Amino acid sequence: MKIAIIGPPRTGKTTIFNALTGNSVSTDKYAPIANEPNVAVVQVPDERVTKLSELYQPKKTIYAQIEYRDYPGIFSASNENPDNAMFSDIKTCDGFVLVMRAFVDEELEELYPLGEVLHQLTNFEEEMLLMDLMIAEKRREKIELGYKRGVKTPVLQFEDKVLEEVCAQLQAGKPLREMQLNAEEEKVIRGFKFFTQKPMIVLINCNEEDYHNLDNLKSEIQAKGYTAEVIAGRFEEELSKLDNEEAKLFMEDIGIEESIKDRLTRLCYSMLGYISFFTVGEDEVRAWTIEKGSNAVTAAGKIHSDLARGFIRAECFNYNDLMEYGSEKHLREKGLFRLEGKDYIVQDGDILFIRFNV
Ligand SMILES: Nc1nc2c(ncn2[C@@H]2O[C@H](COP(=O)(O)OP(=O)(O)OP(=O)(O)O)[C@@H](O)[C@H]2O)c(=O)[nH]1
Numbered sequence: 001m002k003i004a005i006i007g008p009p010r011t012g013k014t015t016i017f018n019a020l021t022g023n024s025v026s027t028d029k030y031a032p033i034a035n036e037p038n039v040a041v042v043q044v045p046d047e048r049v050t051k052l053s054e055l056y057q058p059k060k061t062i063y064a065q066i067e068y069r070d071y072p073g074i075f076s077a078s079n080e081n082p083d084n085a086m087f088s089d090i091k092t093c094d095g096f097v098l099v100m101r102a103f104v105d106e107e108l109e110e111l112y113p114l115g116e117v118l119h120q121l122t123n124f125e126e127e128m129l130l131m132d133l134m135i136a137e138k139r140r141e142k143i144e145l146g147y148k149r150g151v152k153t154p155v156l157q158f159e160d161k162v163l164e165e166v167c168a169q170l171q172a173g174k175p176l177r178e179m180q181l182n183a184e185e186e187k188v189i190r191g192f193k194f195f196t197q198k199p200m201i202v203l204i205n206c207n208e209e210d211y212h213n214l215d216n217l218k219s220e221i222q223a224k225g226y227t228a229e230v231i232a233g234r235f236e237e238e239l240s241k242l243d244n245e246e247a248k249l250f251m252e253d254i255g256i257e258e259s260i261k262d263r264l265t266r267l268c269y270s271m272l273g274y275i276s277f278f279t280v281g282e283d284e285v286r287a288w289t290i291e292k293g294s295n296a297v298t299a300a301g302k303i304h305s306d307l308a309r310g311f312i313r314a315e316c317f318n319y320n321d322l323m324e325y326g327s328e329k330h331l332r333e334k335g336l337f338r339l340e341g342k343d344y345i346v347q348d349g350d351i352l353f354i355r356f357n358v
């Protein structure tokens with residue numbers, strides 16, 4: 001899972017990246033805007049993996065991973081080109097975390113004026129719509145040029161028709177993620193990796209003293225259809241440098257119930273519609289991530305393509321049942337150790353053994 005941390009300049013993206021990953025990337029407010037993302041891969045905190053590891057005592061324990069890519073502020077220059085390398089890089093991510101500046105820093109506001117949070121959000125949305133529109137229009141012009149040269153295939157005509165609808169949606173100020181597309185249409189536009197098609201979480205980055213005062217703002221952003229969350233970015237960055245016990249005390253002081261790492265992991269999973277399944281054994285206990293609604297063959301393919309190709313069946317039980325009854329033996333007695341076929345829809349917390357033959 002690859003998550004892009006994006007936003008206008010100096011909203012605290014790198015501060016939040018540090019809090020999430022334990023890194024110490026500089027957040028000097030007078031430094032020039034960077035031109036490369038900061039990248040880190042973090043383990044997904046999952047106590048189920050820890051418990052399974054205690055139970056199976058494997059040689060290796062492997063948690064699921066999230067790659068966070070923290071990009072420098074974007075859309076600050078009015079002449080940004082939608083084809084630039086950074087935008088292309090951002091678009092390879094599965095989902096976006098958009099950071100808004102809700103802390104007051106007069107110097108920063110002077111250097112990089114952003115205004116109120118809702119205003120920041122609207123501006124950012126407009127920039128994204130515009131970038132997508134430029135890309136869609138450019139492609140349509142190219143198709144048109146082809147028509148003039150006599151290249152007019154049904155495939156191109158279909159693409160042009162879909163892009164016409166895409167442009168209409170964008171011109172109406174609506175993100176593409178709200179567009180109803182059938183499988184064919186979806187396939188035609190997938191390659192463009194449009195900004196406004198990506199799922200997005202909005203983080204309201206504030207000082208710790210405002211942490212509990214921004215519920216109205218949060219609701220207003222949620223009303224626009226986003227998952228929104230209030231974050232005390234700099235405070236959490238400091239917490240990430242403390243040991244767990246100490247950090248817990250400070251969190252209790254402010255009334256933060258869950259660290260940003262735990263919260264954002266959960267939100268990213270639900271934003272992308274992902275769930276976890278596990279494989280267990282003497283060698284390895286491991287968590288895997290798949291889209292909700294995936295079948296057993298897709299899950300097998302995550303582990304190895306041979307397992308999908310030669311799939312026979314999945315032996316399966318659920319983590320919660322294992323915790324309730326204590327051992328595989330007891331699960332068998334209760335009939336909770338199941339044999340499932342190709343079409344079985346894998347559930348969050350399933351433990352799978354794939355039987356295969358290649
Ligand atoms: N008061 C306050 N300052 C913050 C907070 N989060 C970040 N800052 C400050 O804002 C400045 C910019 O923070 P960064 O994390 O570098 O911001 P950024 O969004 O990564 O900046 P660019 O990548 O240049 O766009 C730094 O001086 C931070 O200390 C916060 O929650 N409260």
Ligand SMILES: [Mg+2]
Pocket residue numbers: 013014015070071072073
């Ligand atoms: Mg930064």
